[in-house]
Amino acid sequence: MQYQAEVIIELKAGMLDPEGTTVKRALEHLGYETDSVRTAKKFTIVLQAADIHSARENVEEMCEKLIANPIIHNYSISLREIE
Amino acid sequence: MQYQAEVIIELKAGMLDPEGTTVKRALEHLGYETDSVRTAKKFTIVLQAADIHSARENVEEMCEKLIANPIIHNYSISLREIE
Numbered sequence: 001m002q003y004q005a006e007v008i009i010e011l012k013a014g015m016l017d018p019e020g021t022t023v024k025r026a027l028e029h030l031g032y033e034t035d036s037v038r039t040a041k042k043f044t045i046v047l048q049a050a051d052i053h054s055a056r057e058n059v060e061e062m063c064e065k066l067i068a069n070p071i072i073h074n075y076s077i078s079l080r081e082i083e
Numbered sequence: 084m085q086y087q088a089e090v091i092i093e094l095k096a097g098m099l100d101p102e103g104t105t106v107k108r109a110l111e112h113l114g115y116e117t118d119s120v121r122t123a124k125k126f127t128i129v130l131q132a133a134d135i136h137s138a139r140e141n142v143e144e145m146c147e148k149l150i151a152n153p154i155i156h157n158y159s160i161s162l163r164e165i166e
Contacts (some may be wrong), residue, residue: 002118008125010125020126023126023149023150026149027145027149030145030148030149032130032141032144032145033130033131034128034129034130035085035129035130035131036127036128036129037126037127037128037129038126038127039124039125039126039127040124040125040126040127041122041123041124041125042091042093042122042123042124042125043103043106043120043121043122043123044119044120044121044122044123045117045119045120046117046118046119046120047115047116047117047118048116048118058115061115062110062113062115065113066106066109066110066113067106
């Protein structure tokens with residue numbers, strides 16, 4: 001079966017987000033006031049797996065080993081079958 | 084009212100995604116086969132607005148003017164009231 005995983009990699013609470021701060025400031029210069037801007041990364045991964053549980057297990061391992069840095073990031077995975 | 088907007092900035096279909104290609108290749112080296120990896124950016128923006136319609140209008144303008152590049156990006160906005 002083919003699955004699509006949407007993985008969101010966010011900075012943990014309390015981690016500085018200089019890119020978000022820069023965007024917030026740039027928006028202010030354009031006249032848009034915001035209370036906060038936080039950035040995150042999204043990965044859309046299409047993969048083959050026997051079932052949705054093994055797909056999730058695979059994607060979790062990918063996050064732990066490569067995509068996320070567990071010291072500074074939280075990640076969330078949402079999965080759906082596409083075939 | 085305070086609103087939280089989740090903005091996803093994705094490359095348009097057909098645009099090359101070198102970061103996604105690199106992650107796909109790195110996953111292969113670690114033993115994880117995938118069919119595709121695409122990257123995107125997520126911004127979480129907290130802002131004040133009179134109602135949800137003006138919040139959406141504001142965030143759309145932020146995307147058009149600063150956050151997204153309409154030549155290469157699609158964006159989607161999901162909004163919810165948080166106060």
